Amino acid sequence: MVRAVTCLLLCLLLGCTTMHFRSSGHTKTLVGVKAGHDHRDQVQGERKFFLWGFIPQSHIVWVDQEVINMGLQSGSNISVRVYQTWGNFLLTVLTFGMYIPKNYEVTVYGLKAKNDL
Numbered sequence: 612m613v614r615a616v617t618c619l620l621l622c623l624l625l626g627c628t629t630m631h632f633r634s635s636g637h638t639k640t641l642v643g644v645k646a647g648h649d650h651r652d653q654v655q656g657e658r659k660f661f662l663w664g665f666i667p668q669s670h671i672v673w674v675d676q677e678v679i680n681m682g683l684q685s686g687s688n689i690s691v692r693v694y695q696t697w698g699n700f701l702l703t704v705l706t707f708g709m710y711i712p713k714n715y716e717v718t719v720y721g722l723k724a725k726n727d728l
Contacts, residue, residue: 627664627665627668628660628664628669628711628713629664629668629669629670630658630669630670630671630672630693630713630715631669631670631671631672632671632672632674632691632715632717633671633672633673633674634673634674634675635673635675635676636675637675637676637679638675638678638679638683638684638685638686639675639684639685639686640674640675640678640685640686640687640689640719642687642688642689643687643688644687644688644720645685645687645688645720647722648685648686648687648688648720648721648722649720650683650720650721650722650723651718651719651720652681652682652683652718652719652721653716653717653718653719654677654680654681654716654717655714655715655716655717656672656677656714656715656716656717657699657712657713657714657715658670658672658712658713658715659710659711659712659713660710660711660712660713661709661710661711662708662709663708663709663711664708664711672691672715672717674686674689674691674717677717677719678719678721681719681721682723683719683721683722683723684721684722684723685721685722686719686720686721686722687719687720687721688719688720689717689718689719690717690718691715691716691717691718692715692716692718693713693714693715694713694714694715694716695712695713695714696714699711699712699713699714
């Protein structure tokens with residue numbers, strides 16, 4: 612029994628959920644502030660991890676694709692936040708870490724696409 616608990620604790624401590632926020636270069640994305648980028652938009656999403664975060668070990672969130680999906684030509688002053696809701700935390704605890712949903716939020720100040728003006 613002690614070995615099983617020790618093994619479970621080690622898996623929870625060694626397991627890792629990682630989200631990488633990257634740009635593929637399909638549209639201009641800047642971390643800093645840019646003039647004319649006045650439209651603020653935000654998107655929230657979720658990624659799923661399994662087996663204490665070992666499968667998959669990481670997820671990539673393509674920030675420029677999120678900017679395009681928001682209907683923006685380009686984005687600046689981009690900020691990201693990774694968090695876990697209470698409901699998702701409860702799911703993680705109830706499944707003993709076998710299922711770990713993680714949430715993210717991307718906030719962008721952008722330039723509206725020309726067809727949206």
